[in-house]
Amino acid sequence: MKTIKILGTGCPKCKQTESVINEALALSGQQAEVIKVEDIQKIMEYNVMSTPAIVVDEVLKMKGKVPTVSEVLALLA
Amino acid sequence: MFDWLQNLADWLVYGVFGLEESSKLGIAVNFFFYDTIKILILLMLITTLMGLVNAYFPVERLRDFLQRKKLYGLENLLASFFGAITPFCSCSSVPLFIGFVQGGIPLGVTFSFLITSPLVNEIALAMFIGLFGIKFTVIYAVTGILLGTIGGMVLGRMGLEKYLSDWVQNLIKAKTEASEAYRAEQVPFKERLKAVLHEAWGIVKSIVIYVIIGIGIGAAMHGYVPENFFAQYLGSGQWWTVPFAVILAVPLYSNAAGIIPVIQVLVAKGVPIGTSIAFMMATIGLSIPEGTLLKKVMSTRLISIYFGVVTLFIIISGFIFNFIL
Numbered sequence: 001m002k003t004i005k006i007l008g009t010g011c012p013k014c015k016q017t018e019s020v021i022n023e024a025l026a027l028s029g030q031q032a033e034v035i036k037v038e039d040i041q042k043i044m045e046y047n048v049m050s051t052p053a054i055v056v057d058e059v060l061k062m063k064g065k066v067p068t069v070s071e072v073l074a075l076l077a
Numbered sequence: 078m079f080d081w082l083q084n085l086a087d088w089l090v091y092g093v094f095g096l097e098e099s100s101k102l103g104i105a106v107n108f109f110f111y112d113t114i115k116i117l118i119l120l121m122l123i124t125t126l127m128g129l130v131n132a133y134f135p136v137e138r139l140r141d142f143l144q145r146k147k148l149y150g151l152e153n154l155l156a157s158f159f160g161a162i163t164p165f166c167s168c169s170s171v172p173l174f175i176g177f178v179q180g181g182i183p184l185g186v187t188f189s190f191l192i193t194s195p196l197v198n199e200i201a202l203a204m205f206i207g208l209f210g211i212k213f214t215v216i217y218a219v220t221g222i223l224l225g226t227i228g229g230m231v232l233g234r235m236g237l238e239k240y241l242s243d244w245v246q247n248l249i250k251a252k253t254e255a256s257e258a259y260r261a262e263q264v265p266f267k268e269r270l271k272a273v274l275h276e277a278w279g280i281v282k283s284i285v286i287y288v289i290i291g292i293g294i295g296a297a298m299h300g301y302v303p304e305n306f307f308a309q310y311l312g313s314g315q316w317w318t319v320p321f322a323v324i325l326a327v328p329l330y331s332n333a334a335g336i337i338p339v340i341q342v343l344v345a346k347g348v349p350i351g352t353s354i355a356f357m358m359a360t361i362g363l364s365i366p367e368g369t370l371l372k373k374v375m376s377t378r379l380i381s382i383y384f385g386v387v388t389l390f391i392i393i394s395g396f397i398f399n400f401i402l
Contacts (some may be wrong), residue, residue, distance in 0.1 A: 009171060009370065012283065040171055040373050041244060049136055049176030051169050064135070064169075065276055 002032040002076065007043045007063075008052035014038075016066045017052040024072035032076070079115050086111040105300030112292045112338065116207040120281045120288070123203040128273035130162055132264075136173060140180045153189040153233070156182075157225030160193030161218060164280070170194060171370050178241070179248045185233015192387055193225030196362035200284060201333040208341040217354060220398075224358075224390050232386055240379035287334035295338035298346075305347040318352045319395035323388060326359035333361050350402050355395025363387055 004021060008014030018036060025032055037043055037055075046055060050064030054075065061075045086107050090096050096103035139159045143152055170191060177187040197218050205214040238246065336357065344353050368380050375383070 011169075016279075040175070043172060044175050044179065044248070047176075047179075049140070049169075049173050051172050065272070066279060068275065 002030070003035065003057055004032050004076075005035045005037050005055040006052055007037045007046060007048060007055060009040060009043070010038050011051070013066050014052040017054065020067055020069055021054070021072055024069045024076065027069065028073055028076060030076055079111075082115055083111055086114075101300040105296045108299050109292055109296035112207065112296070113289060116204060116288055116292070116338075117281065117285065119203040119207045120200065120284070121277060123206075124164070124199045124277035124280050125273055127162055127164055127199040128277050129270070131164060132269050132273055136163055136176075140177060140182065143182050143186065144180050150230075152183075152186045153226045153229045154222070156186045156189040157193040157222045157229065160190040160225055161197035161222050163194060164199055170367065171374055174371070174374055175245060175248065178245060181249075183233055184238055184241075185229045185231075187229075188232045188383065189225045189229025191383075192228045192362065193221055195364075195367065196225065196358060197221035198333065198361070200280070201337065201357075201361055204288075204333055204337040208337060209344075213350075216398075217357075220354070220394050221358065221362075224387070224394060228387055228390050232383065235382065237379055237382065240376045240382075242374050242376065245374050284332065284334040287332055288338075291335040291338035295342045298339070298342045302342070302346050307343060307347040316396075318349070319355050319399065320392050322352050322356040323359040323392050323395065326356045327363045327384070327388060328365055329360050333357075336360050349399050351395045351398030351400070354398050355391050358391045358394070359388065362391070 006014060006017050006021065008017065014036070018034065021034055025034075043051065043053075046053065046060050048060065048063045052066065053063035054061045054067065054072075056075055062071070067075075089110060090103060090107040091098050094106065096106060136159065139156070143156065146152075148155065173194070174187060174191055177190065178184060202214060202218065205217055238249070241249075340348075340353050340357055344350060363384055368384065371380050371383075
């Protein structure tokens with residue numbers, strides 16, 4: 001099972017990202033653990049400067065924008 | 078450029094709704110329709126434009142550039158300029174701040190970015206063009222960028238590193254494993270434009286309600302508050318209005334979309350332009366929520382110094398504008 005982390009300090013965009021990811025997971029029928037990382041010190045460990053960012057299995061996949069459902073599906077494929 | 082829109086608003090309000098052209102209600106409703114549509118168009122245009130700039134020149138690239146080049150003072154100007162063209166979100170200011178200091182960018186340069194980023198943003202610019210015109214918008218943007226440049230230089234000279242949170246200081250000492258050089262992603266323009274438009278639409282959608290409320294209040298005041306109503310109380314004769322407006326504005330947290338239409342009416346009714354610019358800069362540029370976020374990386378003392386310096390510079394710019402405009 002994949003682990004998806006959403007990095008972001010709790011702004012509206014991060015919440016949108018979470019709902020897009022959940023939507024994509026529901027659509028593809030995949031199981032994944034979705035974790036929101038809101039602690040700035042932890043976020044900075046991934047060396048990102050623009051949030052929200054998405055980390056899949058500890059690899060930084062996307063940063064600085066809210067993804068679309070199809071983008072998330074591509075990340076999970 | 079927007080004549081067609083005025084015709085449309087006239088037709089709708091006086092023709093379809095059948096309101097009197099000279100009535101207060103008619104004027105207010107006309108103003109509301111015209112401004113709302115015009116501003117929504119401008120918002121979409123400018124957020125798309127800035128989104129494109131950002132897609133090709135993201136902030137990571139600026140950081141790498143500043144890390145590698147010595148610019149002899151110009152780096153403050155460059156950081157401030159980029160603060161202006163980077164889409165602003167109050168929640169991203171902290172990661173940006175840390176990303177900069179972590180990459181070994183001097184604190185003063187980082188502050189230049191941090192000051193200008195909220196002060197000159199795509200939403201404020203679109204609203205300014207729509208409500209005050211190009212000339213005013215350019216003056217505002219240039220002032221904001223200069224304010225960030227000089228403010229950052231001053232803060233940089235004050236030796237404030239010791240007031241950063243401990244963990245941030247440790248990050249600076251460790252001077253992270255040289256951040257990997259920025260690599261441009263190879264994305265075709267068409268794909269990029271699609272993503273940017275999607276993003277821009279998201280931004281516009283999220284503020285449309287504030288635009289409508291702000292213009293609604295503005296339109297009501299426009300029709301009902303007498304001309305020069307404010308001139309006698311807040312006219313340029315009273316010097317204290319600038320610091321008063323700024324001090325009132327700092328704790329006032331309002332997004333640009335809501336506050337600018339109201340200010341436009343205040344200006345039309347006699348509040349001096351410098352006082353208004355200062356008020357807007359303080360509302361948009363400094364806010365308590367931003368201060369709370371920054372608490373994670375700075376001591377209260379550093380936040381106070383930062384806010385104090387920026388407030389002072391805003392007051393000074395207000396005086397200068399009242400004097401020259």
